[in-house]
Amino acid sequence: MTDAYNKAARGNGFREEFVYSDTERLLLEKYADITDDLHTDLHECLGHGSGKLLPGVDPDALKAHGSTIEEARADLFGLYYLPDAKMVELGLVPDAEAYKAEYYSYMMNGLMTQLVRIEPGCTVEEAHMRNRQLIARWALEHGKAEHVVEMVVRDGKTYVRINDYAKLRLLFGELLAEIQRIKSEGDYEAARQLVEKYGVQVDPVLHAEVLQRYRSLHLAPYKGFLNPVYTPQTDAEGNIVDVHISYTEGYAEQMLRYSRDYSNL
Structure with missing residues (x-):
């Protein structure tokens, strides 16, 4: 399914609009399909x-912030271990440069492009989106002195530039340790401060810019998929001899059928 999404998205102009330079675009073209799936698996x-x-x-000590902290913990685990030499040794990535594609994609999304899913004037509410912004903004701030990651403006447009991928990994590891401590100890106040400082608020100027640039691409901020309808074909004795596949349902029709037929499960 993710492979189909990736193939369908090629040539839609998104990377040309938001990715900083050809260097990062080549990284994404070469590795992103692999590293995105691997990060999800991790x-x-x-x-x-x-x-x-x-x-x-x-287990509920973190209250309303528990989901965001848990998603951040899982994301940081994947981000930290993705560059590990063991990944190359196991054949999960082709070489030691591959992880950079996921690092760039993750930071660009957390700092900028996921904002296309938020209405003007609103804050970040969904746990996964809060987690991604929390991680990206924390890393941006804590790597500022060494220019690990920067938000740069070129020709009136804002971009994410990563200057030191190795140091970014160390930042992810540092935050992972703190997030794990918060989770393990049930430190609600530390969780609240992290989420509210880094994961919730939206820069209205950057938000307006991202929305305007995204609007010019004529892309939908969310994507969904349809499953085919499988109808068994039987012989005179009732044995299944074939399966008929059709794509006659629309999205809303399919979701309503799933709810009607399977909600009790």
Whole structure:
């Protein structure tokens, strides 16, 4: 499914509009399909599957910020381990440069392009979006003295530029350690401060710019997919001998059918 999404998105002008230079575009073209999927796998299987609460800590201690902190923890796990030499050794990535594609894509999305999903004047509300902005803005701020990541303006347009990928990995590791501490100890106040400082507020000027640039591409901010309708074909004895596949349903029709037929499951 992700492969289909990626192929459908090629040539839509998004990278040409938002990616800083040909260097980053070539990285994305060469590696992004691989590293995006691998980061998702690391996030879901090992990120969410790792980390423990200290004895006696309430699993709901972080309250409203629990989901954002947990998503940040899983994302940071994937980001930190993606450049590890073991990934090349296992054949999961082709070489030691591949991780840079995910780092660039993640920072660009967290700092800028996910804002296309937010209405003007609104704040970031969804846990995954808060988590991505939290990580990206924290790394931008904490790497500022060494210019690890910068927001640069060229020809009146804002771009993300990563100057030191190795140091960015160290920043991700530092934040991962703190996020894990917050989760393990149930430190609500630290969670609240992180989320509210880095994950919620939107720069209205940058937001307006991103929306205007995205609007010129005539792209939808969200994408969905349709499953085919499978109808079994049977013989005289009732044995399935074939399956008929059709794409006759629309999106809303399919979602309503799923709700009607399968919600009880």
